[in-house]
Amino acid sequence: MPNLTTIATWAATMGISRQQGYAAVTRCAIPVTDGKVDTEYATLLYHRNTRPRANGKRDPAQTTAAASDGNQGSGAQPAPYDESRARREEAEASLAEMKLAEMTGKYLVKTDVDSAIFGIMRALRDGLMNCSRRLAADVATLSSADDCEAVIDREHRALLESMRHALLAQVGAAEESEAP
Numbered sequence: 001m002p003n004l005t006t007i008a009t010w011a012a013t014m015g016i017s018r019q020q021g022y023a024a025v026t027r028c029a030i031p032v033t034d035g036k037v038d039t040e041y042a043t044l045l046y047h048r049n050t051r052p053r054a055n056g057k058r059d060p061a062q063t064t065a066a067a068s069d070g071n072q073g074s075g076a077q078p079a080p081y082d083e084s085r086a087r088r089e090e091a092e093a094s095l096a097e098m099k100l101a102e103m104t105g106k107y108l109v110k111t112d113v114d115s116a117i118f119g120i121m122r123a124l125r126d127g128l129m130n131c132s133r134r135l136a137a138d139v140a141t142l143s144s145a146d147d148c149e150a151v152i153d154r155e156h157r158a159l160l161e162s163m164r165h166a167l168l169a170q171v172g173a174a175e176e177s178e179a180p
Helices: 007-014 017-027 040-051 060-069 079-102 109-141 145-178
Strands: 004-005 036-038
Touching: 004 007, 007 036, 007 040, 017 040, 036 040, 060 109, 109 145
Parallel strands: none
Antiparallel strands: 004 036
């Protein structure tokens, strides 16, 4: 013999609200006789047609106590969501500070710096590699080592000076592009 009970009573035993109970009767096609349902059959159909709730393993008394407590002055640790939200906001603030520093000229874009240094170093390397060819005729006619050293030293200083000018030109171009 079926155990008939009202929909509201059955919903309370299931741990759902009265409105959710009536919606479950419609959604799960639970048969209703004079406004009452068979408790066992309704429960079977409800579990078969309803996805488990996220807090379904909690005790109903525990969920109502937690809702009434509201985490007011309990001194409990913040929820994991609160911790992750705080970390995310801290990271966003840090990122915003770095972007501001970059916009004000405190930071340089790494790819731009790498590109400029690569170009300057390539020019210096080419100058040093060609230095021996340029100086060979001048040094060949000199008779003392001091004279040879002076010519080579002069050429190296000229190359280093050209590298210095190239660096200043790159820094000056970077400062001008950052100015509004």
